[in-house]
Amino acid sequence: MSMSYKSRRRWSIFLLLVGLPLYVLVAWAIMGALPRLPILIELLIYAFLGVAWALPFKNVFKGVGKADPDETAETE
Numbered sequence: 001m002s003m004s005y006k007s008r009r010r011w012s013i014f015l016l017l018v019g020l021p022l023y024v025l026v027a028w029a030i031m032g033a034l035p036r037l038p039i040l041i042e043l044l045i046y047a048f049l050g051v052a053w054a055l056p057f058k059n060v061f062k063g064v065g066k067a068d069p070d071e072t073a074e075t076e
Contacts, residue, residue: 023053
């Protein structure tokens, strides 16, 4: 069952305002617990972590920036 535009929009705002900062804190804690790695490996890990958080939520963010397709067009 697909989500409506309004529910996708609400979930995307929640994920960006609450989920992403929590994810950053968890990623930061994990990277802080690891021993110091070479800079290029750290860069690759941070790049992967920066993209990996959004992959499970691809369908939530899809089309959120566009006009509401469920809303009927008003004619004058």
